[in-house]
Amino acid sequence: NPRNRCFHCKDELFSKLMNIADEKGFNRVIDGSNADDLSDRRPGRQAALKHGVRSPLIEAGFSKDEIRELSREMGLPTWSKPASPCLSSRFPYRIEITKDALKRVELSEEFLKSLGFNELRVRSYNDxxxxxxxxxxxxxxxxxxxxxxxxxxxxxxxxxxxxIDLEGFRTGKLND
Structure with a gap:
């Protein structure tokens, strides 16, 4: 679980997507990164650049709030859906991530969502x-x-x- 774990995951993902694109005759692979993603630590972004993946929302300068507002205006049902990054982001760097640990976090977050908490994370520090x-x-x-x-x-x-973290939820907290 190294600090650049997202790079390795996205590198593998984009490598496979580029192969699929070639097989299907597509000349582009794009992702949904937005302008706000440029202000946070994003090792996966480096993998996108390595593979020539385009990010049209970044290229157009759209922020997350602007995307939500446009989505709402267009009547898309997901306009207010909270961000849901990879479950691996719930683990501090260098702590081992196992299938059981991922499942434990997933079940915990689903339970808290069922109680009406929408903006949340369950961070796993081993036990x-x-x-x-x-x-x-x-x-x-x-x-x-x-x-x-x-x-x-x-x-x-x-x-x-x-x-319970008394400071409350903040995206990217484990990057501090």
Whole structure:
């Protein structure tokens, strides 16, 4: 789980997509990166550049908010869908990522979403889960009954310890 894990994953993905494009007679592979992606650490972007993958939303200068607004105006049902990056981004660098660990994070996030938390991450520090929710949702999560329910469920999923990040959710937090 190296710091440039996204490069390796995207390098493999784009390599395969370029082969498929060649087989099908396509002359381009494009991705959905947007202008906001340029302000965060994105090793996968380097893989896109390596393979000549085009990013039309970056080329047009569209930010995530502008894309959401245009999507809403066009009536697309996904206009307000929260970002859902790869589950590997829930693991600090150099912590081993296993199928079981990925499943534990996935189940935990699905459970929290079922409780009405939309903006969230469950970060995995081996046997410890650190829950990040929107700052406005922290107080609700800290309510005794809900807190105990969440702790018990995440322990059922295999975590030994469950913590709540009092700073709240922020994308790219593990890149700090």
């Amino acid at each position: 410890t889960a650190k829950i990040e929710v929107a700052a406005d949702d922290i107080e609700r999560l800290l309510g005794r009954e809900l807190r105990e329910s969440v702790i018990n469920k995440l322990k059922d999923f295999g975590f030994k310890h469950v913590t």
